Amino acid sequence: MTGTRRTLDVAPLPTFAFGNRGLIWWGTVGFMVIEGSMFVIGLVVYFYLRLKVTDWPPSVPNPDLRYGTMNLTVVLASILPAAISKRAAEKFDLPRTRRWLVVLVLFGVAAVVLRAFEYTTLNCRWDDNAYGSIVWVLLSMHTIHVATDVVDSVILALLTFTHPVTGPRFVDLSENSLYWFFIVAWWIPIYVTIYFMPRWL
Amino acid sequence: MSDAMVVERRATITTADEERLRRQLSDTWYVPRGIIGWFSVADHKTIGRRYIITAFGFFIFAGVLAAMMRLQLAVPNNHFIGPDLYNQIFTVHGTMMMFLFAVPVMEAMGIYLVPLMVGTRNIAFPRLNAYSYYVYLFGGVMLVITMLMNTAPDVGWFSYVPLAGPDYTPGKRADFWAQLITFTEVAALAVSVELVTTILKTRAPGMSLNRMPLFVWAMLVTAFMVIFAMPAIVASSSFLLLDRLVGTHFYNPAEGGDSLLWQHLFWFFGHPEVYIIFVPALGMVSSIVSALTSRPIFGYSAMVLSLVATGFIGFGLWVHHMFATGLPALGLEYFTAASIVIAIPTGIQIFCWIASLWRGRPRFQTPLLFVLGFFAIFVLGGLSGVTLASVPFDLQAHDTYYVVAHFHYVLLGGAVFPLIGGIYFWFPKFTGRMMEDALGKWNFWLLFVGFNVTFFPMHILGLEGMPRRVYTYPDNMGWNTLNLVASAGALLLVFGGALFVYNVVRSYRWGVIASENPWGAETLEWSVSSPPPVYNFLHVPVVEGRCALWDRSADPPIVAGIRSDCREVLVTDVMDAEPVHKAAYPEPSLWPFACAVVTSAFFVGSIFTPWALPVSIIPLAMTLIGWFWPRKKESQRHDERVHAMQEARA
Numbered sequence: 081m082t083g084t085r086r087t088l089d090v091a092p093l094p095t096f097a098f099g100n101r102g103l104i105w106w107g108t109v110g111f112m113v114i115e116g117s118m119f120v121i122g123l124v125v126y127f128y129l130r131l132k133v134t135d136w137p138p139s140v141p142n143p144d145l146r147y148g149t150m151n152l153t154v155v156l157a158s159i160l161p162a163a164i165s166k167r168a169a170e171k172f173d174l175p176r177t178r179r180w181l182v183v184l185v186l187f188g189v190a191a192v193v194l195r196a197f198e199y200t201t202l203n204c205r206w207d208d209n210a211y212g213s214i215v216w217v218l219l220s221m222h223t224i225h226v227a228t229d230v231v232d233s234v235i236l237a238l239l240t241f242t243h244p245v246t247g248p249r250f251v252d253l254s255e256n257s258l259y260w261f262f263i264v265a266w267w268i269p270i271y272v273t274i275y276f277m278p279r280w281l
Numbered sequence: 282m283s284d285a286m287v288v289e290r291r292a293t294i295t296t297a298d299e300e301r302l303r304r305q306l307s308d309t310w311y312v313p314r315g316i317i318g319w320f321s322v323a324d325h326k327t328i329g330r331r332y333i334i335t336a337f338g339f340f341i342f343a344g345v346l347a348a349m350m351r352l353q354l355a356v357p358n359n360h361f362i363g364p365d366l367y368n369q370i371f372t373v374h375g376t377m378m379m380f381l382f383a384v385p386v387m388e389a390m391g392i393y394l395v396p397l398m399v400g401t402r403n404i405a406f407p408r409l410n411a412y413s414y415y416v417y418l419f420g421g422v423m424l425v426i427t428m429l430m431n432t433a434p435d436v437g438w439f440s441y442v443p444l445a446g447p448d449y450t451p452g453k454r455a456d457f458w459a460q461l462i463t464f465t466e467v468a469a470l471a472v473s474v475e476l477v478t479t480i481l482k483t484r485a486p487g488m489s490l491n492r493m494p495l496f497v498w499a500m501l502v503t504a505f506m507v508i509f510a511m512p513a514i515v516a517s518s519s520f521l522l523l524d525r526l527v528g529t530h531f532y533n534p535a536e537g538g539d540s541l542l543w544q545h546l547f548w549f550f551g552h553p554e555v556y557i558i559f560v561p562a563l564g565m566v567s568s569i570v571s572a573l574t575s576r577p578i579f580g581y582s583a584m585v586l587s588l589v590a591t592g593f594i595g596f597g598l599w600v601h602h603m604f605a606t607g608l609p610a611l612g613l614e615y616f617t618a619a620s621i622v623i624a625i626p627t628g629i630q631i632f633c634w635i636a637s638l639w640r641g642r643p644r645f646q647t648p649l650l651f652v653l654g655f656f657a658i659f660v661l662g663g664l665s666g667v668t669l670a671s672v673p674f675d676l677q678a679h680d681t682y683y684v685v686a687h688f689h690y691v692l693l694g695g696a697v698f699p700l701i702g703g704i705y706f707w708f709p710k711f712t713g714r715m716m717e718d719a720l721g722k723w724n725f726w727l728l729f730v731g732f733n734v735t736f737f738p739m740h741i742l743g744l745e746g747m748p749r750r751v752y753t754y755p756d757n758m759g760w761n762t763l764n765l766v767a768s769a770g771a772l773l774l775v776f777g778g779a780l781f782v783y784n785v786v787r788s789y790r791w792g793v794i795a796s797e798n799p800w801g802a803e804t805l806e807w808s809v810s811s812p813p814p815v816y817n818f819l820h821v822p823v824v825e826g827r828c829a830l831w832d833r834s835a836d837p838p839i840v841a842g843i844r845s846d847c848r849e850v851l852v853t854d855v856m857d858a859e860p861v862h863k864a865a866y867p868e869p870s871l872w873p874f875a876c877a878v879v880t881s882a883f884f885v886g887s888i889f890t891p892w893a894l895p896v897s898i899i900p901l902a903m904t905l906i907g908w909f910w911p912r913k914k915e916s917q918r919h920d921e922r923v924h925a926m927q928e929a930r931a
Contacts, residue, residue, distance in 0.1 A: 083293070083294060083295075084291045084292065084293050084294070085291065085292060085294055085836070085838070085839055086289065086290075086291055086823075086836055086837075086838035086839070087289070087290060087291070087292045087838060087839055087840070087841040087842075088287060088288075088289055088486055088823050088838055088839070088840050088841065088860070089287065089288045089289075089290060089292075089841045089842045090287055090840055090841070090842040090843060090851055090860045090863065091841070091842025091843075092287070092288075092842070093287065093842075093851075093860055093861070093862050093863050094862045094863070095849075095862065095863050095864065095865065096862060096864065097852070097861055097862040100855075101852075101854070101861050101862065102852065102862065102864070103405055103406075103478055103482055103483075103852060103864050106405070106474075106477065106478040106481065106482055107405070107406055107409075107474055107478060110473070110474035110477055110478065110508065111474060113508055113509075114470055114474075114508055114511075114512055115512075117508070117509055117512035117513075118512040118515060118516055121512055121513055121516045121546070122516065125516070125520075125531070125542065125546075128539070128542060128545075129531075129537060129538065129539065129542070132534075132537055132538070132539050133537045138537050206523075206527065206528070206529050207527065207528035207529060207530070208536075209530055209536040209537045209538075210529075210530040210531055210533065210536055210537035210538040210539075211537060212529075212530075213520075213523070213524075213529035213530050213531050213538070214531070216529075217520070217523070217529070231902060235906055235909070239910075239911070243911055248864075248865070
C-alpha cells in the first residue's frame with residue numbers, strides 16, 4: 081500500500097550544535113548548577129560557623145596569602161588559553177584548538193601543584209576546630225574540580241591525536257572550556273573567603 | 282518552521298518503506314541480550330522498568346518493617362521487638378521509603394514516560410541513566426545488608442546530630458546512613474539532569490512549552506527541585522561522615538561547630554524533598570483525570586503556574602521542621618506564613634481537577650478511584666499540615682504521633698495513592714496487558730479503608746501525648762485501644778499491598794491484551810504499541826495541539842530525515858520545539874556499570890577509611906575514560922556524516 085504524508089524533512093540539519101542549542105551544553109550546565117549549589121552551601125556554612133564564635137579564625141593564625149594569590153593569578157591567566165581554545169573549536173580550527181588546549185592543561189597542572197603548597201600554608205588542620213574543617217573542605221571541593229577538569233582536558237587533548245576530530249568532538253572541546261570558566265569563576269569568592277575573611281571578620 | 286533548512290512537503294511512503302524502516306530502527310536501537318548485554322542496556326524503558334521494580338522491592342521491604350512496628354505497638358508493654366532493633370527498624374523504614382522508594386520511583390516513572398510523552402527515542406545521556414540505576418541499586422542493597430546483619434542505622438531517618446555524631450553513636454551505623462544518602466543523591470541528581478535536557482531539548486516539533494503534558498511539566502519542576510535541593514544533603518551528609526571519620530568539627534559545638542547547622546542543611550533539602558515526591562504524583566493525577574474523563578484538564582495555565590509556584594515556595598518552608606529548636610520568633614512567623622501559602626497552589630490544582638471531573642464524563646475505573654482516594658486523604662493531610670504550621674500548636678504536637686499521622690496522610694495520600702493509580706493506568710503501556718479492574722477496585726478499597734484505620738487514630742494518639750519512636754508504652758496511658766485499631770488497619774494495608782502484587786503478577790501473565798490506547802488518552806505514549814517498540818516512534822510525530830492525540834488532524838504530519846542506521850534523535854529548541862539539529866546517542870556499553878561498581882566500592886570503602894578516595898581514583902578514572910572513549914564504529918559514523926554534510930553544503 082502506498083500513501084502520501086505531510087512530512088517535516090530535517091535531513092539537512094547539522095549533526096551537532098554549539099552552546100545552548102546543543103545537548104552537551106545542557107548536561108554541562110546542569111552539573112555546573114549542582115556543583116555551584118554545593119559551593120554556595122560551602123560558603124554559607126563558612127559564614128554560619130563564623131557567627132558561632134567570637135574570634136575568627138579561632139585560636140589559629142591567618143592563612144598565608146602567597147600560594148593562594150599565586151594560584152589566583154594562574155587560574156585567571158588560564159582564562160586566555162581556555163577562551164582561545166574555545167573560539168578555535170567553534171571555528172573548527174584543530175591545530176589552534178589543540179595547541180591552546182595543551183597550554184590550558186599546563187596552566188591546570190600548575191594550579192594543582194600550587195594547590196598542594198596552599199594546603200601547607202593554611203596554618204590549620206581540618207581537625208583543629210570547625211573553622212579548620214570548613215576551610216579544608218572549601219579548598220578541597222575546589223581542588224577536586226580543578227584536578228578533574230585537568231584530567232578531562234588531557235583526555236580530550238589525547239583524543240584529538242588518536243581519533244578523527246568530528247563536529248561533536250569540537251562541541252566537547254568548546255564545552256570543556258566553558259566548564260573551566262566555571263571553575264575559575266568559583267575560585268574568586270572561595271579565595272576571598274578563605275584568605276581575607278579571617279582578616280576582615 | 283523558522284529554520285530555513287527544514288522543509289515541509291508531501292512524501293510518498295509505501296508499506297514496504299515502513300517495514301524496512303521498522304526493521305532498521307529495531308536493529309539500530311537494539312537492546313543487547315545475554316549477561317553482558319543485561320548490564321550494558323541504555324534504553325530508557327528497560328532502565329525505567331528496572332528502577333520501578335527495584336523501588337517497589339524496597340517499598341515491600343520497608344512495608345514489612347512497618348508491619349513489624351505495628352505488631353510491636355498493638356499492645357502495651359510488648360517485647361516482641363527490643364528497643365535496639367526497633368530503632369533500626371523505624372530508621373530503615375523511613376530512610377528506605379524516602380530515599381529508596383519515593384524519590385526513585387517517581388523519577389523512574391519519568392525515565393520511562395517522559396521520552397515517550399515528548400516524542401523522542403531515548404532519554405538524554407542514556408549511559409548516565411544506566412549508571413544512576415546501578416549506583417541506586419548498590420546503595421539500596423547496602424542498606425538491606427546492614428539491616429540483615431543487625432548493623433543498620435538507628436538514629437532516625439533524619440539522623441540528627443549530636444545523636445548521630447561520633448560521641449553518641451560509635452560504630453558504623455550512622456556512617457551507613459550517611460553514605461546511603463550519597464548513593465541515592467548521585468543517582469537522583471544524574472536523572473534530573475537527564476530529564477531537564479530531555480524535556481527542554483528533545484520534544485517533538487510542535488510541542489511548544491505551552492503544549493507540554495502536565496505530567497512532563499511536573500517532572501520538569503521536580504528535576505529542577507532535585508538539582509537545587511539535593512546539594513544541601515550531599516554537603517550535610519558528607520560533613521557528618523567527615524566528622525565521624527577524620528575528626529572534623531562541623532557539628533561539634535565544643536570546637537566551634539553547631540548541631541543546628543545539621544538541621545538547617547537537612548531540612549533545606551528535606552522540605553523540598555516532600556514536594557519532589559509529591560509533584561510528580563500531581564502530574565500522574567492530571568494524566569489519569571483527563572484520560573478517564575475524556576476531557577482536557579480544566580485550567581491548564583493555572584495548573585502549570587501552580588506546579589512552578591509549588592517548586593519555588595517549597596524552598597521557603599524548611600524551618601517549620603525546626604519550630605521547637607528555639608529559633609527567633611520573627612523568623613518563625615515568616616515560615617508559618619510560607620507554610621500556609623503553599624496550600625494555595627495545591628488548592629488551585631485540586632479545584633481544577635474537580636472542575637475537570639465535573640465537566641467531563643468520568644469513568645470510575647481503578648486509576649480514577651485512586652485519584653479520588655488521593656483527594657480525600659491528601660486534603661486531610663494538608664489540613665493537619667496547616668495546623669502544624671502554627672508555632673504554638675506545633676510546639677505541643679512536635680515529635681508526637683500527630684506528626685506521624687500528618688506526614689503519612691500527605692505522603693501516602695499525596696504520592697502513593699496517585700502512584701498506584703498511575704501503575705494501574707500505565708501498566709498496559711509497560712507490559713502490553715491490562716490490570717484486572719475488579720481486583721483493582723478491591724485493591725483500592727482495602728488500601729483506602731486500611732490506610733484510614735491505621736493512620737487516623739494516630740492524630741488522636743498524638744494529641745493524647747503519645748511520642749513517636751517509642752518501642753513500647755505503659756498500660757495506663759489510655760492509648761491501648763487506638764493502637765490496637767491502628768495495628769488492625771495495618772493488617773488491611775498488608776492485604777491491600779499483597780493484592781496489588783498479586784494483581785500485577787497475574788495481569789502480567791494473563792491480563793487482557795492491551796491496545797495502543799486502551800483509555801483513549803491524549804498524550805503521545807498512547808500513540809505507539811503497548812509495550813512500545815525499542816525505538817519508541819516509527820516516525821517522530823509533529824504535534825498539532827496541547828492534547829497531542831485528540832488534536833491530531835486527519836493527515837498528521839511526521840518528521841522525516843532522521844537517520845535510522847545510527848541512534849540519531851532530533852534536538853529542538855527550548856520554547857517552541859523547533860528543530861535545531863540532530864544528535865547521535867551512544868550505543869549500549871558495559872562501562873557505566875563498571876563505573877557504578879567502582880563508585881559504590883569507593884562509597885562503601887569511605888565508611889571505613891579515608892584512603893578509599895586515593896585508592897579508587899585511578900580505577901574510577903579508568904572506567905570513566907572507557908565510558909567516554911569513542912568506539913571505532915561510532916567515530917566512523919560521525920566521519921561519514923560530517924563528510925556527507927560537507928558535500929551537501931558544497
